[in-house]
Amino acid sequence: MRSPEHVASAVSDPKLVEERRAEILDAAVRLFSENGYYVTTIQQIAKASGVSIGLIYQYFGDKDDILFLSLKLVLDRYETEIPARLEGVEHPVDRLCTAIWAYCSIVDALRHAAVLTYRSTKSLRADRRTLIQDAERKTNLLIEGCVHQCVAGGYMREVDEFLFAYQVVLFCHAWALKNWALRDRFSLAEYVSEGVKLMVEPFLTAKGKAALAALRRRSHDFRDEPARTAPR
């Protein structure tokens, strides 16, 4: 999962590689997110992660590698945490709403890092870019799956599931991308709630609507839902 795929290291002990890379990437993601890829220097990453410059080059081939794995780290969070949050949630409508809620709250936790994926994917070498796009597609499929179950279960009328899922994903990303415009008008919970009204509800069948109503009764519009994402 935390795949070192495509990125070679001069260090042999895989456990050490794992560990050190995590430390360095942690600092890199923070710095890239705050200041951007080109503005962040290797020196800064070295200082922030408490290792020497030379060591960074033992664990990463070059700066592009660090960016790649930084972006991968963010996308892996989506891919890992959304399913984790869906665990135990059975009803398709519940699953879709929970997925939206989960995605938005992860984006909220990683706000700057989420923006980074938009800012810096193009700075990646072409082959790496494709890998990142593949990872994004995979996350989209998570959402698309939820949508499909809703449709298949008769809770939602037929839609272009691919595009529908993409809209949902964009909506979640927007919480980071356009936070400057949104934060004055919505809390995260309100944002998710409005998102459901805007994107999900209109497509629900009678059966689906009933499910959503039941869900709302239980969760008071998601408002009491504790943030399950560990804040960073």
Next chain:
Amino acid sequence: MRSPEHVASAVSDPKLVEERRAEILDAAVRLFSENGYYVTTIQQIAKASGVSIGLIYQYFGDKDDILFLSLKLVLDRYETEIPARLEGVEHPVDRLCTAIWAYCSIVDALRHAAVLTYRSTKSLRADRRTLIQDAERKTNLLIEGCVHQCVAGGYMREVDEFLFAYQVVLFCHAWALKNWALRDRFSLAEYVSEGVKLMVEPFLTAKGKAALAALRRRSHDFRDEPARTAPR
């Protein structure tokens, strides 16, 4: 409109300033869009626009200025061309659909430049960034206005107009941002058409639905609509 506001030039003749700046920005937008802000050098811009390095600094204070005016140029296109396309369009539903169509086709024409606004706005100096965000807000209001008329005219049921408009805008931007994922599945016309189905149709009242149906009869699902934006 093509506002040189906030950016001073060493050259006095305003006509010449207008002209040269346009030439240089033209090259800059292209290069920034293709390769990114930091990767693009002033040398490259100079060569691509056929002027000397020194001359660029007679028309722009520094590289940040060039980025700012490049982004402004793109946003100004939205702000100018969407109203132009709406001219003569009367019916609120028609206006909303036309706005979506117009926005998407402008984004299509400026594909890389539209991505640039997401990639590089954060590279701007903070005060400049605010100006760009203001310009984005203004374009959003164009869409929001269309939505409001639909609601006020009873063609659409009540919605959070701000968020609705933002969803529409994101959808249009997505055509550029996620073109790598969308182009295999949709032509531009199909994309717009699906967008209407996904974002507009579900909210229309009976009256609104009738209007949309009439509209579709006339325009054959937008599919025959010629691209009215001058390609760049």
Next chain:
Amino acid sequence: MRSPEHVASAVSDPKLVEERRAEILDAAVRLFSENGYYVTTIQQIAKASGVSIGLIYQYFGDKDDILFLSLKLVLDRYETEIPARLEGVEHPVDRLCTAIWAYCSIVDALRHAAVLTYRSTKSLRADRRTLIQDAERKTNLLIEGCVHQCVAGGYMREVDEFLFAYQVVLFCHAWALKNWALRDRFSLAEYVSEGVKLMVEPFLTAKGKAALAALRRRSHDFRDEPARTAPR
């Protein structure tokens, strides 16, 4: 005197050359004095003197020319004004003291420009530097002449007249060079008065001392002497 010697102009009318050069040099001396030769740009000189950049190159060959004539202008002031102030002064001791007073007050009026001669003479092309040094020598001879008359007249005992004169000149220059250290402790009049005590008085014969005493009685220690240099 205001010699355009060694500096060619593209403009033929000598009166115009005289006039324009004066305007430009006026600005140049001020800017060079305040900010230094290398920091001052031709653009700044053009703006400050109210002429175009191109015109400057009609009246001066290059930037070095402007520096040369700027320095020459300052040295010419010494050479012109010191004799002017000595006019009508007969007694050798009086002449020497008046020369010191005159030199110091010119330096005071041209404070920054006087510093410029120390800062920037070395920036001149070698052949030009020699010309400036010649001009300095000429001013020194003015002082040396006064010293010689004192000695010849029996008012002063024998000294190395050349070195004595140089000490006097340095003392006058120091008012500009070390103004940061001197201005808190002396007014200009006090400085000159102390200078006479330090450099002249110890060398006076009895006859010389009497002359100085008479002089002081008349001029109240120079303290009431009005500044005869037109401030610039």
Next chain:
Amino acid sequence: MRSPEHVASAVSDPKLVEERRAEILDAAVRLFSENGYYVTTIQQIAKASGVSIGLIYQYFGDKDDILFLSLKLVLDRYETEIPARLEGVEHPVDRLCTAIWAYCSIVDALRHAAVLTYRSTKSLRADRRTLIQDAERKTNLLIEGCVHQCVAGGYMREVDEFLFAYQVVLFCHAWALKNWALRDRFSLAEYVSEGVKLMVEPFLTAKGKAALAALRRRSHDFRDEPARTAPR
């Protein structure tokens, strides 16, 4: 003493910083002295000191830093070597004359660098300029102390000690500043000897004169005095 105060280095090992800075400053002082601050490029300093351009920026913040430490180096020489030469010299008159001799011979050894302090102090950032002026004041106090002892010991009649000392300092600096005019007329030893006659002797009391005469008998007018400054 060789104070790196106010200038930070990216390199941690203080011994290495000391060493490298010395190498680089050595080249910088030479180049600045010969060609001036603005004409000297970092490239030249790098080449002359045998290090890379980048390395210079590991040891100095910017070019201004290099100038500051260059000037400081020169002033530190005065401050260190004059007291060193005075060590063991007891008699006040002897001390004053020795100080003059020492100062002049240091100036002689650092001829161009001494000129640099006059040429380039104003090129320094304002806060740095003040530090340099403070250093100059400190050296002046060295001379002033000698003068004071002469007066206190009854070897010299009362004078403005501050100004007297300044005259002495100017005289020493003049050996560098006006070397083009002086070298044809005086050897260094003659210059110092004449300086004593011009500045010191006239103020000596009978007691002071006797001391000077004794001194001269011992040192044969300073003429045999070996240059104790290591030439650079």
Next chain:
DNA sequence: AATGAATGAGTGTTCATTCAT
């Protein structure tokens, strides 16, 4: 005679990367 737009070599400075220790 006068203008000022245009030029581009040259500057200080940065920073990814290497490599001796």
Next chain:
DNA sequence: TATGAATGAACACTCATTCAT
């Protein structure tokens, strides 16, 4: 494995000078 001093190509930006008008 780990360090961080050392490198130098590459960058943004400046400014003396030219020249068409």
